[in-house]
Amino acid sequence: xxxxxxxxxxxxxxxxxxxxxxxxxxxxxxxxxxxxxxxxxxxxxxxxxxxxxxxxxxxxxxxxxxxxxxxxxxxxxxxxxxxxxxxxxxxxxxxxxxxxxxxxxxxxxxxxxxxxxxxxxxxxxxxxxxxxxxxxxxxxxxxxxxxxxxxxxxxxxxxxxxxxxxxxxxxxxx
Amino acid sequence: xxxxxxxxxxxxxxxxxxxxxxxxxxxxxxxxxxxxxxxxxxxxxxxxxxxxxxxxxxxxxxxxxxxxxxxxxxxxxxxxxxxxxxxxxxxxxxxxxxxxxxxxxxxxxxxxxxxxxxxxxxxxxxxxxxxxxxxxxxxxxxxxxxxxxxxxxxxxxxxxxxxxxxxxxxxxxxxxxxxxxx
Numbered sequence: 001x002x003x004x005x006x007x008x009x010x011x012x013x014x015x016x017x018x019x020x021x022x023x024x025x026x027x028x029x030x031x032x033x034x035x036x037x038x039x040x041x042x043x044x045x046x047x048x049x050x051x052x053x054x055x056x057x058x059x060x061x062x063x064x065x066x067x068x069x070x071x072x073x074x075x076x077x078x079x080x081x082x083x084x085x086x087x088x089x090x091x092x093x094x095x096x097x098x099x100x101x102x103x104x105x106x107x108x109x110x111x112x113x114x115x116x117x118x119x120x121x122x123x124x125x126x127x128x129x130x131x132x133x134x135x136x137x138x139x140x141x142x143x144x145x146x147x148x149x150x151x152x153x154x155x156x157x158x159x160x161x162x163x164x165x166x167x168x169x170x171x172x173x174x
Numbered sequence: 175x176x177x178x179x180x181x182x183x184x185x186x187x188x189x190x191x192x193x194x195x196x197x198x199x200x201x202x203x204x205x206x207x208x209x210x211x212x213x214x215x216x217x218x219x220x221x222x223x224x225x226x227x228x229x230x231x232x233x234x235x236x237x238x239x240x241x242x243x244x245x246x247x248x249x250x251x252x253x254x255x256x257x258x259x260x261x262x263x264x265x266x267x268x269x270x271x272x273x274x275x276x277x278x279x280x281x282x283x284x285x286x287x288x289x290x291x292x293x294x295x296x297x298x299x300x301x302x303x304x305x306x307x308x309x310x311x312x313x314x315x316x317x318x319x320x321x322x323x324x325x326x327x328x329x330x331x332x333x334x335x336x337x338x339x340x341x342x343x344x345x346x347x348x349x350x351x352x353x354x355x356x
Binding site for chain 2: 013
């Protein structure tokens with residue numbers, strides 16, 4: 001196939017399509033860890049490409065018998081599927097006291113939504129005009145009590161987080 | 175090279191490159207890949223601020239201002255293109271094709287063995303030893319891996335045993351999964 005391309009002299013850079021599920025070029029989806037989900041994705045978003053691959057694999061025909069012979073139990077060639085532990089997706093907000101009359105807001109759980117904490121901390125800092133920093137694996141501390149504002153601002157900034165996903169833990173004791 | 179690579183843990187630091195160093199890298203890359211000269215301005219624009227990402231095991235990756243990984247190298251070795259770049263400009267590396275059975279092994283990081291390069295489904299483009307090659311696959315349009323030949327192709331045909339191409343970067347390895355660098 002590569003030869004066909006060089007004959008027709010395409011303009012570089014070529015546009016290469018990648019599967020949204022496994023990030024590989026669609027023709028390699030068969031070798032990813034979950035082919036079924038790739039197929040689904042391809043059918044949904046790139047129906048042309050999907051048909052092309054289905055027909056080309058259909059013409060090969062004899063593949064089925066080959067597959068029976070091939071061992072399926074594992075061995076070195078198996079691509080290990082990465083375990084994605086999809087824990088409960090939730091953002092928790094709480095207020096922690098700081099000194100006698102000041103407090104800080106602690107935001108945890110943003111990384112379960114695949115949000116870059118560093119960017120988020122910077123965003124909060126500029127939004128509230130206060131100090132904001134990443135303090136742990138999955139924790140942002142915003143200086144000042146901004147908990148009530150966060151309930152509006154988080155869903156606005158990241159539409160994938162619904163307000164229902166945000167939990168109020170109240171005040172933390174020290 | 176990138177089997178255990180992780181973009182969170184393996185990156186040590188990111189550095190802005192001096193323009194003189196950038197020029198040096200540009201000429202080096204053109205030297206290595208003369209066919210790329212026509213497109214070098216679109217890949218590495220002169221005014222673009224390139225950055226270098228230093229990683230564990232003496233790996234360095236060139237990143238453009240948009241954050242895409244372009245080339246990488248190990249210690250003072252040659253610059254190798256990333257697969258995403260190679261997919262866009264597939265012409266500038268010699269192509270060695272492996273048979274269907276080899277794909278899953280290559281995609282889990284195995285070096286390319288000679289028999290996989292000499293079997294009926296495979297094709298060989300003659301190159302000397304220590305050449306950077308694109309590993310293609312039978313019936314597939316896009317490159318599967320990037321490697322360095324550890325034997326010349328003549329030897330691969332003659333010996334037909336052991337490692338023929340050393341796998342440097344393959345689909346779905348740590349570098350492939352690396353997200354855009356900020």
